[in-house]
Amino acid sequence: MAAPDGMTIIALGLPFIAALVAPALVRRLGHNAVWALALFPLFVFVRFLEFLPEIAGGEAVTGGFQWAPSYNVSFSWFLDGLSLTFALLISAIGTLIVFYTGGYLKGHAQLGRFYSFIFLFMGSMLGLVVSDSFLMLFVYWELTSITSFLLIGFDHGREASRRAALQALIVTGLGGLSLMAGLLVTWNITGVTQLSLLVGLGEEVRASPFYLMALILLLGGAFTKSAQFPFHFWLPNAMEAPTPVSAYLHSATMVKAGVYLVMRMNPAFGDTVAWETILPVFGGATLLIGSLLAIRQTDLKLMLAYTTVSSLGLMVMMTGFGSEHAAAAGVLYLVAHSMFKGALFMLAGNIDHESGTRDITRLGGLRKLMPISFLAAMAAALSMGGLPPFFGFLSKEEIYYGLWHMDAWSVLFVLVAIVGNGLMFVIGFAIAIKPFLGKEVETPKHAHEAPFLMWIGPATLATGGFLAAVLSPLFHRFVSSPMVSAVTGRPEEITISLLPHIGMPLLLSLITIVFAVLVYLKLDAARAAIAATLAAIGWGPDRGFDQFISGTVRLSRRVTKFVQPGQLDIYMTATFAAVAITLIAPMVIFDELPALPVWPADAEIHELAVILIAFIGLGAVISAKDRLTAIVSLGIQGFAVALIFMLFGAPDLSFTQFMVETLSVVILALVMTRLRLSPADHRPTGQKIVDATVSIACGAGFMLYLLSVTEVPFRSYLSDFFIAYSKTIAHGANIVNVIIVDFRGTDTLGEIAVVMVTGLAILSLIRVRPGWKPGMLAENDPDAPRQEKK
Amino acid sequence: MEPLFALLVGALFAVSIYLFLSKHIIRVLMGVAILGNAVNLLIFTNGRLLREVPPVIPVDEATLQQAAANPLPQALILTAIVISFSFFAFLLVLGYRAFQELETDDTDEMRVAEPVDEEAPPLGY
Numbered sequence: 001m002a003a004p005d006g007m008t009i010i011a012l013g014l015p016f017i018a019a020l021v022a023p024a025l026v027r028r029l030g031h032n033a034v035w036a037l038a039l040f041p042l043f044v045f046v047r048f049l050e051f052l053p054e055i056a057g058g059e060a061v062t063g064g065f066q067w068a069p070s071y072n073v074s075f076s077w078f079l080d081g082l083s084l085t086f087a088l089l090i091s092a093i094g095t096l097i098v099f100y101t102g103g104y105l106k107g108h109a110q111l112g113r114f115y116s117f118i119f120l121f122m123g124s125m126l127g128l129v130v131s132d133s134f135l136m137l138f139v140y141w142e143l144t145s146i147t148s149f150l151l152i153g154f155d156h157g158r159e160a161s162r163r164a165a166l167q168a169l170i171v172t173g174l175g176g177l178s179l180m181a182g183l184l185v186t187w188n189i190t191g192v193t194q195l196s197l198l199v200g201l202g203e204e205v206r207a208s209p210f211y212l213m214a215l216i217l218l219l220g221g222a223f224t225k226s227a228q229f230p231f232h233f234w235l236p237n238a239m240e241a242p243t244p245v246s247a248y249l250h251s252a253t254m255v256k257a258g259v260y261l262v263m264r265m266n267p268a269f270g271d272t273v274a275w276e277t278i279l280p281v282f283g284g285a286t287l288l289i290g291s292l293l294a295i296r297q298t299d300l301k302l303m304l305a306y307t308t309v310s311s312l313g314l315m316v317m318m319t320g321f322g323s324e325h326a327a328a329a330g331v332l333y334l335v336a337h338s339m340f341k342g343a344l345f346m347l348a349g350n351i352d353h354e355s356g357t358r359d360i361t362r363l364g365g366l367r368k369l370m371p372i373s374f375l376a377a378m379a380a381a382l383s384m385g386g387l388p389p390f391f392g393f394l395s396k397e398e399i400y401y402g403l404w405h406m407d408a409w410s411v412l413f414v415l416v417a418i419v420g421n422g423l424m425f426v427i428g429f430a431i432a433i434k435p436f437l438g439k440e441v442e443t444p445k446h447a448h449e450a451p452f453l454m455w456i457g458p459a460t461l462a463t464g465g466f467l468a469a470v471l472s473p474l475f476h477r478f479v480s481s482p483m484v485s486a487v488t489g490r491p492e493e494i495t496i497s498l499l500p501h502i503g504m505p506l507l508l509s510l511i512t513i514v515f516a517v518l519v520y521l522k523l524d525a526a527r528a529a530i531a532a533t534l535a536a537i538g539w540g541p542d543r544g545f546d547q548f549i550s551g552t553v554r555l556s557r558r559v560t561k562f563v564q565p566g567q568l569d570i571y572m573t574a575t576f577a578a579v580a581i582t583l584i585a586p587m588v589i590f591d592e593l594p595a596l597p598v599w600p601a602d603a604e605i606h607e608l609a610v611i612l613i614a615f616i617g618l619g620a621v622i623s624a625k626d627r628l629t630a631i632v633s634l635g636i637q638g639f640a641v642a643l644i645f646m647l648f649g650a651p652d653l654s655f656t657q658f659m660v661e662t663l664s665v666v667i668l669a670l671v672m673t674r675l676r677l678s679p680a681d682h683r684p685t686g687q688k689i690v691d692a693t694v695s696i697a698c699g700a701g702f703m704l705y706l707l708s709v710t711e712v713p714f715r716s717y718l719s720d721f722f723i724a725y726s727k728t729i730a731h732g733a734n735i736v737n738v739i740i741v742d743f744r745g746t747d748t749l750g751e752i753a754v755v756m757v758t759g760l761a762i763l764s765l766i767r768v769r770p771g772w773k774p775g776m777l778a779e780n781d782p783d784a785p786r787q788e789k790k
Numbered sequence: 791m792e793p794l795f796a797l798l799v800g801a802l803f804a805v806s807i808y809l810f811l812s813k814h815i816i817r818v819l820m821g822v823a824i825l826g827n828a829v830n831l832l833i834f835t836n837g838r839l840l841r842e843v844p845p846v847i848p849v850d851e852a853t854l855q856q857a858a859a860n861p862l863p864q865a866l867i868l869t870a871i872v873i874s875f876s877f878f879a880f881l882l883v884l885g886y887r888a889f890q891e892l893e894t895d896d897t898d899e900m901r902v903a904e905p906v907d908e909e910a911p912p913l914g915y
Contacts (some may be wrong), residue, residue, distance in 0.1 A: 023853050396812035552911045557910055566904030568897035569813050576807050597793030607791070609800055618805045621820060634820055637802070641827045645834070649844045649859025653834075653867055660875040664823055671886050671906055673814065683812065691811040699804025701830070703796045706835055710792040714838045719862045726861075727847050735845040735854075739865035751869050759877040762883045 005063055006078065006712045010049040011526030012130065014040050015094075015123030023117060026318040034102030034453065037115055038095050042124060045091035048084060055084050056478045058491060062132060078132035081482025082263055086129035086329075086480075087254075089338050093252045096123045096457035100346050101244045103453030104353060114154060125253050129260055134183040134193045141179060142223070144254050151245040152238045164237040167545055171234045173226050179221025179261070185214040186268075200488055206272055219278065220260065226258025226312045233542040236293075236305040243349030246301060247457075252342040259315045261333060266319060266327070279320020286313025286414040295523070297531040300358040300431055304341065307384075307427045308692030310420050313339050314787035317413065318399060319487065324630055326402030328494050330485045332395035335479065336383055336465065340392060343380040343461035344431060347373050350454050351435050352779040356444030360430060365440030372455045374436045378457055379462035381432030383585055385425035386509060386515070391469040394496050396421060396512075400495070401506035418512050425516035427510035430523060465549070472497045511547040542679045576694050576720040583701030587708070594707035614640035627672050635665040652736050714775035794802035809907040815885045815895045823882055826874035830867045837863030 021386045021443075025033040027485035028159055031146040051061060064076025079087070097118065105111050124143035146169070153165030187193055187210040198205075205211060238250045249255070262279065290310030297303045311333070320332035348375050352358040355366065367374045379390065386396030399421070403414045449455070468475045476494045484492040500506050519526055587593050617640055620633030638661030646654035666734035670754075683691065722739055732738035740748050804829055809821030837860035845861035847854055889895050892902070 003862070021906060118853055159915055160821055166915055208839065261852045483808055494902050530852055549915075553913055564904065564907065566901055568900070569811055569816075574810050597796070600791045600794055603791060603794060608794075611794060614798055618801055618824070621824070622805055622808065630820065633821060635874070638827060641831060643878045644831070647842065648834070648839050649842055650834070650864045650867075651844050652873065653830075653864055656868060656871050660871055663877065664878060668823075674886070682814070691808055693802045694809035695811065699800040699802075702832065703800030706796040706799055706832060708792060708798070710838070716860070718838070718859050723845065724862055727852050733847040735850065735861035736845065736864045736868065739861060740868060744865065744869075748869065751873055754873055755876040758880040765880075765883050765887050770889070 001115050005531070007047055008063060011044045012077070012123070012126060012600050013118045014044055015126060019116045019119035019123065022115035026112035026115060031102050031106045031111060033112075035097060036668045041091045041094040041098060043161055044126065045088065045095060048079075048091060051079055051084055055079060055081055056484050058482070058485070060486075066310065067133075067135075071095040072193055073135050074133050074194070074238055075136060076132040077130040078192065078194070079130060080486040081484070082260070082324055082486035083129045085335065085479055085483045085522075086253075086260055087126055087678045089335070090122060090125050090129065090253050092336065093248060093342050093461070094118075096342075096346075097244050097248045099453045100247070100349075101242075104244055104349055105242065106451075106453075114151075114242070117128070117147055117150045118244070121151065121254070124397050125257070125614065128257055129198050132194045134187060137195070138176070138183060139227075141257065142173070142176045144249075144257060145225075148172065148249055148254055149274045150520075151249060153239040154242060154245070155240070158240070160237075161240040162529050164234070164240040166549075168234045168238050170366065170412065170545075171231055175221045175224025175231070175258075176679070177343055178217050178224070180465070181416050182214050182217030182219075182221060182482060185217060186700070189214060195264060199264075202268045202271070202489070205268045211269075211272070212274055215274060216276075218265060218269070219282075222258035222261040222316075223282065224258070225261070225317065226255050227286075228282050228313060228316060229309075230541050232286060232290060232309045233540065233545065235309055237300055237542065239258070239299075239305050243301070243345060244351065247342050247345035247349070248342070251304065251345050252338045254314060256310065256338070259312060259319065259330075261320050261328070262316055263327075266487050270320070271322065276322040277322055280317045280413060283313045283315070283317025284319060284413055287317060287420035288313075288416055291420045291427070292530055293534075294619070295519075295526050296534065298360050298527070299436075300351060300360055303360070303427050303431060304345055304348060307424045308341060308632055310424060311341065314420060316398070317416075318402060319590075321402060322414070322538050323402055324484070324488055324490075324492055327399060328489045328492065328496075329395060329398035329402040331396050331480055331483045332494070332496075333486060335389040335468070335483075336395045339461045339465045339468075340380040340383040340390075340428075343376060343458035343465075344384065344428070346454070346458040346461075347377045347380065348431065349460070351447075353454065354445065355447040360434050363435035363441060363443065364438040365436070366447055367436040368426070370436070370449045372449060372459060374432075376455065376458040376462040377432040377436065379466060380458065380493065383430035383462070383465040384428035386421060386512070388498050388500070389466060391465045391470050391472075393498065394469055394472060394511060397492075397500070397505045398496050400508040402633075404504050410670075418508065418515060422512045422516040422519060424513065424521065425428045426520045429516075430511060456716065459655040469498055480722070528730065573690070573694055576698050580694060580697035580701050584697065587704060592698045592708065594704060594711050597707055606643075608642045610640055610647065613637075616642070627669075631665055631669050631672065635661055636666065638664065650736075652734075667698060686764060791839050792835060795839065797830065797834050799828055800836060802831060813897045815888065815897060818897075819878070819885055822874075824879055825879065826871070830870055830874075833863045833867055833870070848889055 011483055018037060019636065021483075022033070022037060024266050025036055046567060054061060058633035060078065060080040061078060062078050064074050066076045067073045098115070101111075101114065101118065105114060115743065121144060124140050124147055128144055131140055138662075149165050149169040155162055157164075170386050186198065186205070189210055190198060190204055192198055205214070208214075224231045235250060235255060239246050241250070287310045290313055294303050294306030294310065297306060315330050315334055315337070318326045318333065321327075348358055350370065351363065351366065354370060355363060356404065357363065383390035383392035386392045400414070403410055403417055476496075480494045481492060484494060514545045542655075614637050617633045617635075617637030621630060621637065624630035624633055638657065640663060642654050642657035644655055645651075722735055722743060726732055726735040726738045730738045730741065730742040802824055806821045806824035809824065810819045812821075813816060840857060840859045843856065845854065845857040845858040845864070885895070887900065888900065890898055
């Protein structure tokens with residue numbers, strides 16, 4: 001680990017600082033704060049741009065500092081082609097999003113808070129992709145989930161928003177736990193806690209018996225985050241967030257964290273049968289399902305959301321396919337997707353913002369009113385459809401190049417790719433053409449071009465897609481090739497350019513386009529067909545989520561009702577049954593029951609008489625039929641105990657007990673006569689049997705305990721201490737009193753305080769105005785509407 | 791003597807817990823009173839029994855010269871008696887007030903804090 005360099009630390013911390021100052025800036029400058037705020041991500045972008053030459057030269061930059069050296073935990077970063085490309089995408093698109101938000105949420109009362117959340121996310125996402133240590137990766141991973149929750153739930157007044165936020169948090173949060181477990185298993189296998197070290201340990205990882213376990217756990221994190229089937233459902237719901245969030249988190253960056261993880265793990269975990277089966281199968285399924293569901297939608301944002309799902313599937317599929325070209329295709333597609341999808345989301349937001357609707361069937365003819373948006377949308381759609389001269393074309397050629405082999409497995413995935421790509425092509429052009437071309441349609445708002453802040457982002461990204469393709473040798477040298485090298489773990493060079501090679505990939509591209517055009521012409525019919533199929537199935541993971549949540553709530557209610565039925569006698573029975581079991585069970589299990597006691601030969605007749613009186617008193621308490629008997633017999637057992645104290649060398653106790661028993665009886669008599677409470681036992685017989693069993697078991701438990709204790713010799717060293725020092729140190733002859741007022745003086749002070757507090761409590765209880773009626777609690781309910789005082 | 795005391799302690803506990811399990815607060819309160827005695831006698835017997843000689847040091851001695859009762863449990867119990875008495879008095883008044891306000895001494899009918907018809911938690915978001 002190299003020495004920490006200050007600029008990188010600043011760059012990593014800067015978004016968090018921006019999150020702190022954003023609300024204050026917005027409050028002071030209004031929406032003009034956007035210019036100041038955009039400087040933060042711009043600085044980060046420039047800082048990471050400086051690494052480009054070094055990384056392009058095949059170096060990897062590490063840095064950081066020890067965090068908890070005893071656990072081998074460090075705060076350290078690891079920059080290679082993969083993380084650097086991600087960092088550049090995050091900061092560059094982040095800058096554009098800051099601009100876009102300034103236009104989209106202009107005048108919004110919570111603009112400052114929104115910026116704050118966006119910057120928090122930016123910092124977390126940056127941290128995630130540059131993290132070297134496992135712990136840091138996990139912490140930032142969870143932070144992105146939390147900030148995503150905050151942003152989806154930004155409009156928290158709406159229930160749909162809250163539901164989507166919670167759903168995203170639960171799905172990605174569970175995935176985060178899975179990731180943590182996976183990282184721990186990986187740590188256990190390799191003994192390293194740093195990604196930079198892990199990538200070189202592929203042999204060890206793949207040979208381990210825990211390989212599959214680690215793989216599945218890690219993929220659990222990656223698949224939930226990157227919305228792979230069957231965890232895809234949270235992503236379209238996340239479209240409840242304001243459009244800048246959808247463009248930034250849920251297409252360009254955060255949802256790619258799972259793809260990032262898969263790509264990062266490829267050198268260590270890849271090149272096995274499990275890897276090359278699980279990833280393409282789940283990725284391919286996600287690609288197909290996502291693109292089919294996208295066709296079904298008419299809402300611009302939802303169409304884009306489902307194609308994002310399918311794009312993520314495509315990336316996972318390509319990463320797991322196992323050849324250099326497939327990995328390269330995944331990388332190129334990832335970069336292309338960030339640009340065209342980010343742009344399309346912002347454009348969908350523009351259309352919504354300016355025309356008042358994002359239902360594609362209610363839009364048309366916006367081309368003259370919104371020319372810049374139209375141009376940007378066409379450019380982005382061409383890239384999404386994989387047509388020259390845009391970067392998407394390069395990635396699609398590479399996809400077919402990577403997939404095309406002459407075996408059944410490859411042909412299957414070529415077919416999957418053709419269908420998926422074709423359907424995404426359809427969606428891309430549906431969004432770029434339908435709202436803009438054709439007859440002008442009456443929209444809820446009269447549309448006109450979006451303000452500068454709102455078109456600069458998509459225009460820049462669309463231009464970026466063009467420039468990256470035209471300047472592909474340069475782009476490959478600095479971005480794509482280092483990134484692919486990081487994914488495969490070997491130096492690779494990407495050469496694909498805009499010049500088409502006559503061959504299978506080009507033919508497959510043409511087939512894709514023909515297929516897409518056919519579907520496009522029949523779009524309405526296709527939409528209806530898919531809708532009918534979905535209606536026939538009638539259940540999806542999204543509904544399953546609702547059932548899961550309501551099921552959990554109902555279950556917890558049942559558990560609560562069971563353990564807290566609200567009846568005191570049930571609580572008491574459970575408590576004392578537990579006491580009896582705790583006392584008796586260990587003695588029985590460990591065979592420590594006391595020996596059968598012998599009759600004490602030295603028992604004198606008056607002692608026996610006193611004990612007998614105590615028994616009689618107890619019996620009388622139980623069987624008392626009227627108040628007086630109950631009170632008197634309670635007094636009898638109390639006085640008997642006092643006599644026992646007297647007989648066994650405890651006169652102080654005896655006096656106190658006499659006084660206390662007398663007072664108790666007096667107070668009890670007062671209360672009982674005032675309330676005319678019946679002392680007789682009204683329990684039904686069954687109840688009596690249960691109660692008697694529990695109480696006798698408890699009593700027996702205490703008896704056995706006491707017998708066991710008194711069986712063993714007494715160790716008197718504590719008492720000896722008090723006996724020895726009572727007079728010599730504390731100058732008192734009555735040892736009991738010396739203990740109370742001297743050795744344990746503080747304790748006695750506490751006791752006096754308790755007595756005082758109970759006295760005060762009694763006083764206040766008696767003085768409280770009587771006359772409580774049911775329903776009076778509602779008067780103190782802070783949520784209840786305030787009533788006017790008369 | 792200890793086995794006899796163990797029997798008595800067991801009986802005290804059994805009776806007090808039997809009263810505790812009743813639904814009528816007045817019987818629960820009597821159980822509280824007896825429980826205090828049960829615990830005190832338990833502590834007392836734990837420290838072993840010795841007849842009639844209180845742990846008081848004679849005037850002209852520095853420490854006890856002859857065997858005497860164990861002073862430590864006595865000190866503990868002395869504290870416990872006073873506390874349990876104040877607690878008992880508090881509970882009695884509390885029960886008295888509860889009866890005044892709720893017009894019942896049956897714990898099953900004292901459901902203000904945990905009402906029988908408590909609303910189910912919302913199933914929405």
